[in-house]
Amino acid sequence: MSYTIVFHPVTVARELSAAPLVIEPAPEALNDVVLSSSLWLMVALMGTATLLFVYMTRNVSEERARLISVVTIGIPAVSVASYFGLASGLTLGSIEVGGRTITTMWGRYLTWTFSTPLILIALGLLADSPPSKILAAVVFDVAMCVTGLAAALTATPAYRWIWFAISSAFFVVVLYVLLVEWPRDAATRSAAVQNTLDTLRTLTVVLWVGYPLVWALGTEGLALIPTTGLTSWAYSLLDVGAKAVFAFLLLRFVAEDPDAVRSSTGTATPADD
Amino acid sequence: MSYTIVFHPVTVARELSAAPLVIEPAPEALNDVVLSSSLWLMVALMGTATLLFVYMTRNVSEERARLISVVTIGIPAVSVASYFGLASGLTLGSIEVGGRTITTMWGRYLTWTFSTPLILIALGLLADSPPSKILAAVVFDVAMCVTGLAAALTATPAYRWIWFAISSAFFVVVLYVLLVEWPRDAATRSAAVQNTLDTLRTLTVVLWVGYPLVWALGTEGLALIPTTGLTSWAYSLLDVGAKAVFAFLLLRFVAEDPDAVRSSTGTATPADD
Amino acid sequence: MSYTIVFHPVTVARELSAAPLVIEPAPEALNDVVLSSSLWLMVALMGTATLLFVYMTRNVSEERARLISVVTIGIPAVSVASYFGLASGLTLGSIEVGGRTITTMWGRYLTWTFSTPLILIALGLLADSPPSKILAAVVFDVAMCVTGLAAALTATPAYRWIWFAISSAFFVVVLYVLLVEWPRDAATRSAAVQNTLDTLRTLTVVLWVGYPLVWALGTEGLALIPTTGLTSWAYSLLDVGAKAVFAFLLLRFVAEDPDAVRSSTGTATPADD
Numbered sequence: 001m002s003y004t005i006v007f008h009p010v011t012v013a014r015e016l017s018a019a020p021l022v023i024e025p026a027p028e029a030l031n032d033v034v035l036s037s038s039l040w041l042m043v044a045l046m047g048t049a050t051l052l053f054v055y056m057t058r059n060v061s062e063e064r065a066r067l068i069s070v071v072t073i074g075i076p077a078v079s080v081a082s083y084f085g086l087a088s089g090l091t092l093g094s095i096e097v098g099g100r101t102i103t104t105m106w107g108r109y110l111t112w113t114f115s116t117p118l119i120l121i122a123l124g125l126l127a128d129s130p131p132s133k134i135l136a137a138v139v140f141d142v143a144m145c146v147t148g149l150a151a152a153l154t155a156t157p158a159y160r161w162i163w164f165a166i167s168s169a170f171f172v173v174v175l176y177v178l179l180v181e182w183p184r185d186a187a188t189r190s191a192a193v194q195n196t197l198d199t200l201r202t203l204t205v206v207l208w209v210g211y212p213l214v215w216a217l218g219t220e221g222l223a224l225i226p227t228t229g230l231t232s233w234a235y236s237l238l239d240v241g242a243k244a245v246f247a248f249l250l251l252r253f254v255a256e257d258p259d260a261v262r263s264s265t266g267t268a269t270p271a272d273d
Numbered sequence: 274m275s276y277t278i279v280f281h282p283v284t285v286a287r288e289l290s291a292a293p294l295v296i297e298p299a300p301e302a303l304n305d306v307v308l309s310s311s312l313w314l315m316v317a318l319m320g321t322a323t324l325l326f327v328y329m330t331r332n333v334s335e336e337r338a339r340l341i342s343v344v345t346i347g348i349p350a351v352s353v354a355s356y357f358g359l360a361s362g363l364t365l366g367s368i369e370v371g372g373r374t375i376t377t378m379w380g381r382y383l384t385w386t387f388s389t390p391l392i393l394i395a396l397g398l399l400a401d402s403p404p405s406k407i408l409a410a411v412v413f414d415v416a417m418c419v420t421g422l423a424a425a426l427t428a429t430p431a432y433r434w435i436w437f438a439i440s441s442a443f444f445v446v447v448l449y450v451l452l453v454e455w456p457r458d459a460a461t462r463s464a465a466v467q468n469t470l471d472t473l474r475t476l477t478v479v480l481w482v483g484y485p486l487v488w489a490l491g492t493e494g495l496a497l498i499p500t501t502g503l504t505s506w507a508y509s510l511l512d513v514g515a516k517a518v519f520a521f522l523l524l525r526f527v528a529e530d531p532d533a534v535r536s537s538t539g540t541a542t543p544a545d546d
Numbered sequence: 547m548s549y550t551i552v553f554h555p556v557t558v559a560r561e562l563s564a565a566p567l568v569i570e571p572a573p574e575a576l577n578d579v580v581l582s583s584s585l586w587l588m589v590a591l592m593g594t595a596t597l598l599f600v601y602m603t604r605n606v607s608e609e610r611a612r613l614i615s616v617v618t619i620g621i622p623a624v625s626v627a628s629y630f631g632l633a634s635g636l637t638l639g640s641i642e643v644g645g646r647t648i649t650t651m652w653g654r655y656l657t658w659t660f661s662t663p664l665i666l667i668a669l670g671l672l673a674d675s676p677p678s679k680i681l682a683a684v685v686f687d688v689a690m691c692v693t694g695l696a697a698a699l700t701a702t703p704a705y706r707w708i709w710f711a712i713s714s715a716f717f718v719v720v721l722y723v724l725l726v727e728w729p730r731d732a733a734t735r736s737a738a739v740q741n742t743l744d745t746l747r748t749l750t751v752v753l754w755v756g757y758p759l760v761w762a763l764g765t766e767g768l769a770l771i772p773t774t775g776l777t778s779w780a781y782s783l784l785d786v787g788a789k790a791v792f793a794f795l796l797l798r799f800v801a802e803d804p805d806a807v808r809s810s811t812g813t814a815t816p817a818d819d
Contacts, residue, residue, distance in 0.1 A: 302605075319648075403613075404677045405613060405667070405671055405680070406613050408618075408667065408677070408681075409613060409616055409617050409667070412620060412660070412663065412664060412667075413616075413620060415660070416620070416623070416624055416627065416660055419660070420627050423627070423631060423636060426636065427636055428635065429634070432630075432636075435630060435634075436630070437626075439626060439627050439630065442623065444625065446616065446619075446620070446623075449616075450616075454612075493619060504695045534637075
């Protein structure tokens with residue numbers, strides 16, 4: 001086979017462009033042991049958590065409790081896939097932002113579109129929120145993640161912050177559902193459910209606020225957190241709380257008192273009648 | 274670091290291919306003031322609309338009315354993200370179709386997968402349609418948008434029109450839900466709800482038919498609309514009606530008579546019992 | 547216009563990388579008549595099936611039966627789009643795995659994220675499963691498809707099998723819903739519904755297990771099925787059973803006895819009251 005020399009117009013165009021659409025792989029980033037450990041350790045932790053949670057809920061037979069269990073076990077299970085994608089380099093990239101080449105962990109934003117809806121569905125089921133409202137919360141949550149992904153793929157610094165602002169606006173709606181809607185939906189539920197929901201909502205709100213903070217302070221933002229490895233560790237620690245600890249607390253409650261989470265409304269199943 | 278010259282097989286393969294999968298950025302397209310204004314003005318309009326709608330619905334406290342409000346406010350909010358993606362160049366590309374290089378606004382199709390489900394969810398909630406049917410409508414709607422995106426990424430003219438036909442077939446199902454299913458679902462609702470639903474359905478059906486027309490007549494189709502800028506303006510004007518005016522009419526109704534949209538069925542919340 | 551020679555860092559990086567993110571098109575693969583026929587014949591079959599199914603269900607007027615019909619007709623309709631994407635080369639790629647260049651039919655995994663949820667929604671509606679549980683099944687199903695897509699895009703053989711294992715773990719949850727949850731949900735339904743559900747569940751479970759087997763044995767895995775064309779035929783034949791025959795059996799039941807599938811629970815529509 002013979003090749004002629006082909007000058008590469010994509011590269012030329014990209015130098016002009018504010019928005020490279022080819023994400024360049026960044027396999028060499030994984031030689032950084034700080035970064036690499038923040039990913040592989042999470043694969044191990046989330047994998048262990050998934051197995052533990054399956055074991056914890058093996059005897060849950062009540063309908064609604066089983067549904068919440070399955071959704072909640074999905075949270076660390078999706079995280080295993082997310083961290084393996086990052087650790088193997090598939091969903092890591094490099095991007096030049098304002099003359100600085102940074103490693104973008106774009107796979108995090110992509111997989112949050114799967115894991116964060118599971119968190120919201122679990123909380124919504126616990127609050128006995130109507131399905132349409134859970135769906136609405138999920139739509140805004142996914143919009144938040146996708147615009148976060150757009151920020152991660154954008155090279156012009158000013159535009160990155162505009163995406164950050166848009167993503168944060170969607171986040172405000174998610175916070176509104178968490179802080180205003182679901183407490184109201186849960187008003188007729190038992191004290192035990194309301195206490196657990198309050199704990200989990202507080203955990204979620206506090207830790208979820210941490211993610212945009214890490215973005216703003218980390219290497220994708222102001223770079224006050226100076227390295228990709230440390231930024232990644234900050235995200236990973238937030239994930240330990242917002243995903244593994246969250247799921248553990250919810251599943252322990254569900255496993256100990258499965259009847260407490262029975263639905264009182266029209267989304268009930270025949271077995272409830 | 275030393276480089277050897279690497280002949281670039283992607284470019285070679287792409288010259289043979291009916292289907293380039295690398296979307297080439299088209300930042301120079303944004304030098305066209307007609308195109309650029311059709312995008313930045315929409316960022317401003319949709320941003321203003323979002324804030325206005327939040328203000329309009331600030332006192333809505335009835336459960337179902339609040340849910341419809343949140344979903345509906347999401348429509349211009351997603352549009353802000355969509356138009357910013359286009360205006361910043363992130364989701365604009367260029368593609369060679371039958372010897373003609375055209376600018377493809379592929380981000381429009383991508384973000385319609387978020388905004389059009391919100392329109393359908395809002396209408397479905399107003400019609401008091403069961404959640405499963407709303408979900409089914411959303412699935413066909415997303416299939417319509419994704420196959421429209423496939424058309425936008427395809428280089429062979431004949432194949433572009435086949436995608437257009439497939440996307441239109443999914444659209445027919447969405448039209449069927451709008452024209453046949455939801456009037457039936459709404460049959461037991463009050464006259465006020467039915468009137469509003471009829472207005473919004475008519476607005477939606479008429480304007481949504483406009484989108485494939487603009488595609489067929491615009492630069493991505495027959496090029497009877499001769500420039501990307503004019504084609505983009507046609508889409509933007511449709512969006513003003515189908516998204517901003519639609520949301521305004523629905524939110525005005527909801528804000529004036531929140532009790533009218535209360536659910537009468539099993540998707541009700543505890544507060545309705 | 548003058549070009550300078552640009553050394554192409556993407557290609558260089560990709561040679562080091564376990565994970566190429568630019569999918570190289572593989573249009574020449576379509577010169578293989580075995581492969582090509584496995585795709586175009588399916589476009590024709592699924593297109594014919596879609597039209598036949600619309601005709602079969604033209605007189606179904608009962609609410610729930612109509613909803614199941616629309617969802618089920620969507621299954622071959624999505625397949626038309628899926629196979630056209632492959633046959634036109636848009637969603638076919640080539641990837642180098644362990645020194646062997648293979649054709650990856652990545653569009654199959656991508657479109658399964660649309661078609662397989664429709665299958666689950668149809669079964670869930672037939673079982674009268676609550677919407678939240680159907681949604682949970684869909685989330686795990688989509689996670690299964692997306693991690694399958696990740697396997698298809700990964701170059702390092704060991705990592706491909708880890709993705710395979712992760713995807714299979716999500717599949718186990720889908721199997722659990724099919725084998726344990728939905729028979730329970732259907733326990734109060736008529737014998738006719740339960741019989742049909744049992745047939746369709748058995749068909750689904752048996753054939754769905756076939757897909758990872760074909761992956762493992764085909765050119766993307768161990769290559770015991772020696773060519774892309776034969777591997778593609780294996781998938782296509784599974785699709786005939788799991789999608790076309792599945793949809794035919796379900797729609798024949800729904801068309802013959804629409805009242806049988808009426809919901810007995812809170813997800814009912816006003817017409818059921």
